[in-house]
Amino acid sequence: MSHKNKFHQLISLVVSLGLLLQLTLPVVGLMPAAPVAAAPSAQSEPVVAAPVTAVAATPTTPDVLHPLELSRAQSTYQAGGTAVITYTLRNTLSPTIRPEAAPGDTITDTLAAISAANFAADPNTVRGAQLALQLTNAQTGLQAASLPADQNGSHLSFNLGDIAPLSAASLVLTMTLPSAAADFVDLDAGAAAYGSWRGRGVETAVSPIRLAPDGFAQWLVCTPDANCDDTYVSRQAAALGHDPTAIFEFVRGLDYESYPGSLRGARGTLWSAAGNGVDQASLLIALLRASGVPAAYRLGALDQSNAQTLIAGMFPDVAAPSGLILPGSVTADPANDPDLLAEAQAHAWVEAYLPGSGWTPLDPSFAAAQPGDVFGAPSGGQIAELPDTLRHKVTVNLVVEKYSAFPVGGTNLYTIEPLVATFNTVALAGEPLVFAHLVESDYQGGLAFSSAQHTYSP
DSSP states (O other): OOHHHHHHHHHHHHHHHHHHHHHHGGGGGGSOOOOOOOOOOSTTSOOOOOOOOOOOOOTTSOOTTOOEEEEEEESOOSSSSEEEEEEEEEEOOOOOOOOOOOTTOOHHHHHHHHHHSOGGGOTTOEEEEEEEEEBOOTTOEEEEESSOEEEETTEEEEEEEEEOTTOEEEEEEEEEOOSOOSSOEEOBSOOEEEEEETTEEEEEEOOOOEEOOTTOGGGSOOOSSSOTTOHHHHHHHHHTTTOHHHHHHHHHTSEEOOOSSBSSHHHHHHHHTEEOHHHHHHHHHHHHHHTTOOEEEEEEEEOHHHHHHHHHTTSOOOSSOOSOOOTTOOOOOGGGOHHHHHHHHEEEEEEEEETTTEEEEEOTTSTTOOTTOOOEEESSOOBSSOOGGGBOEEEEEEEEEEEOOOSTTSOOEEEEEEEEEEEEGGGTTTOOOOOOOEEEEEEEOOSSOOEEEEEEEO
8 A cells, every 4th residue: 555545544534533532522531541650749749940850761651750841832033023922831641530430421421520520639730830931132021921920130930830631831921022133033041841740840941932033034934734833843843942953853763755745744744753855844844943943945856866765765675585476576676666766756855044054955854864965956946835736635525415396207306516625635634624514494384384494504
């Protein structure tokens, strides 16, 4: 089965699961959580904001000493006017308190059990969460905040309260900005968040609020393919410290898969941990722009040798064939398959304006690529957004059959098509696709007969 077909099935599965979750969401809390070592409750413990020594975590054991995850989103990365800065602090631990609902309970019983559970008493709640930052730019000031601010000069502190397991608290700040920025400008020293979990101090941090140089607005926009406003993209950018080198190395570590055009977009590529050159470029651009780093697409073509390198990476080496291969049998040769070569040779990569380096080529499709390496021949200049002709589409048609008793003996069954909707596949990754309609009813009553007409408008 081709990689493209697999992803089309993935989209269909995600759409179906999205619809199913709308019906089953109330029982999510019944799922078992990973066991957590017993510890005294932190309800009566003071908030401890001391640094915590990092503990190495295995892939199957979460780093429970770091249950906090902090991300930052900016409304603009350009100087002049104001910017809205949104901080989101998440408690990544699973709940230990479960509603007392038995298998086979109805949704009503399940909702009643959820309502009766005291989730606020969960030992995995992070208590007394606070966020603090220090402004370092003289032209930057706090104009408004969604929570009361404790301000001492350039130091700002906010109380976020308790954060239950798998929950989040948000803080929205409106900041005045410098009037101009000739180079990258940091407005603060980076925000830090603190709290207490089971009597232990826990903390996390995020990189500084940053402005890009003047005149780079078009290279910082969020597009359908490189959606830098996506929640999962923002969280991944924060997890990588908003560092362009770490971001490039992360995307470069994903698998390459051959298919034409823009199919998965930033979120789909992130979730698949794989993509073609176009989709890997979209993810890289989304992560860079979410970190305030200007980035552009470059479209072009690979020579046959570089295309074969990418194709070879899709197929693991076979030590020896198994079974009986008859003489003259046709065997696969992916690296010389004309369809695969044509797909791989149509390539895309990124140019990013890096602090201290200027515009730098970044091609994450090649595992050995370094910043500055160029593997393809460009067919044009930098572009901020992919052309629509590269995007895969999903079209939904609603066909309605109608029957009329008149005229007698005529063609009484016919169809109409009241709804046609076309979507970019990149917009459907992980999103439910819901069909709904409005109903208008018209009742006509009489002494002997009555009628009702229902009109459904999609």
